[in-house]
Amino acid sequence: MESQSIRHLQFGRSSRSLRLQTLIWLRWLAVAGQALTVFVVAVVLHFDLPLLEAILLIGALGLVNLTLALRYPPTHRLQPGAALVLLGFDLLQMGGLLFITGGLANPFASLLCVPVIISFASLPLRHSLCLLSFAMSCATLLALTPYPVPWQGDENLVVHPLLLLAFWAAIVSMMAFAAFYAYRVSMEATLLADALAATELVLEREKHLSQLDGLAAAAAHELGTPLATISVVAKEMERELKHDEKFGEDVALLRSQSERCRDILRRLTSLSAESEDHLRRLPLSSLVEEVIAPHRQFEVEIALVEKGERESEPVGARNAAIMYGLGNLIENAVDFARSRVTITVEHNIDVVAITIEDDGTGFAPDVLTHIGEPYMSSRSRQDERAGGLGLGLFIAKTLLERSGAKLTFTNRATGASGAQIRVVWPRSLMDINSERAI
Incomplete structure (x- = not known):
């Protein structure tokens, strides 16, 4: 059921690119914040600091930012190497400003983490790791600065070396944790977005065929x-x-x-x-049989068990999402079954349920809690046949849940090997005579 074009689509990396306009706006915010801070410290609080050097560093950041804004269109997206260079420059500029204003003793030293977080949220991992290493090196150098923290009068704020070491450890650990967190969140969001895009492509294809x-x-x-x-x-x-x-x-x-x-x-x-009734109205038994039919040609036996009278079965509108989703689940069961797949269909006045069971090895315990996530194998990782990305199962689960179904993934009861998938709809969603019919 899963088309070859969907199987071979490349996801994730292409969408993890940084838009130059986003970086430019963040840099203007940094320029404004740095200028305001220097103004308050030097003019309002009258603290002694190397004002000329600070202005030159802030001006350099603003000049580079203005050049980029004038040279490139707002929609320009940066290649990973170019983005790494720009973020490295931002880190160097921030490190230089901190170096002349007290280093790690400066309360704003934690801002070194910002370029690293941006990198791990938008760039490939190898580029981000390079920037992380550079940021940690900058933090180490800041601990050795000879410049004191700007303070009032002729007083020097002396920070104990042990406290500086604690500052360094805190900044480095926060940098590493924030980088890991940003990378995980960004990667999961990217994978989810790409998988949902693949789901929409599959659904459009099924609708096109039905028309x-x-x-x-x-x-x-x-x-x-x-x-x-x-x-x-x-x-x-x-x-x-x-x-x-x-x-x-x-x-x-x-x-x-x-x-x-x-x-x-x-x-x-x-x-x-x-043929309007056949094309647009589909009894539950016909829907199930139409989904099963393409998989009867394999060596695995498919047994259909109907619990309920056909006279009272729901009649729903033909729904490409339901047919594709069920077909994918049955295909998955056939792939992993040893010799038999059992499909049980139940219906009453309240619900419609379809249970798919196979006599294979079942779901691995560590996989059960992640079933339905994109890029996650649907069975044991040790099973060679389970080397897929789990995208097909994610698409099936998403389409069925959009139709109002609730899915449960378990292994069969003790004494019987294999996996069990149960799909349950409120009857009102599967009966065309209902006000909420699909």
């Missing part, structure tokens, strides 16, 4: 008028040339074939009207 009958009927209707004209002309030509030895047989053949085309188009035109 082909309507397109065929529309094409037949459009072709009907010119074909009728051809048929009329062919009849006139046959009337005039039916005794002609040279063209009589050809004209008769032309007329008969035009009639045949009209019969074919007539059947296509009436397809939607004649």
Whole structure:
């Protein structure tokens, strides 16, 4: 069920790129914050600090930022190498400003973490690790600065070396933790967004296939008028040339074939009207059988157990999302089953439930809590067949949950090996006669 095009799509890395405009706005914020801080310390509090050097460093950041804003369009996206260089420059500028204002004893020393967090949230891991190493080196150098922290009068704020070591340890540990957290959150969000995009592609494809009958009927209707004209002309030509030895047989053949085309188009035109119930309304038993059919050709036996009378079964609208989702779950069960897959269908006045069981090895305990996450194998990691990314199962789970279903993934009861997936809908969502029918 999972298309080859979806299997081979590349996700994750392409979307982890940094937009230059975002970096420019962050840099303007940094310029404003640094300038305001220097103004308050030097002018308002009258603390002694190397004012000229601080202005030059802040001006350098502003000049580079202005150059980038004028040279590149707002939509420009940075390559990882270019982004690394810019973030490295930001780190160097921030480190230089801290170096001349007390180093690690400066209360703003923790701002060294900002470029690192941005890097781990938007750049590939190897680039981010390079920046992290550079940031830790800068933090180490700041501990050795000869410049004191700006303070009032002629007083020097002396910080004990042991306290400086504690500052260094705190900043480095915070940098590492924030980097790891930003990377994990960003990667999970990227994978989820890409997987949802793949889900939308699959759903659109299924909807497109389900609409082909309507397109065929529309094409037949459009072709009907010119074909009728051809048929009329062919009849006139046959009337005039039916005794002609040279063209009589050809004209008769032309007329008969035009009639045949009209019969074919007539059947296509009436397809939607004649088969509307079959195409648009689907009893639960027919839905399940249609989903199972493509998988009966394999060596694994598929047993269907119906708990409930067909006379009272729900009749729902054909839903491409439900059919694809169930089909993917059944395909997964067939792939991992040893010899048998059992599908149990239940329905009552409140719910509709479909349970899919196989006699394979079942879900590994460490995988059960992560079932349905994209890029996570659906079975044991030691199983060679389970080397996939879990994207198909994620798509199936997402589509079924969008239809109102609740999915439960477990292993079969003690004494029976294999996995069990239970899909449950409120009956109102599976019955076209209900006000909330799908």
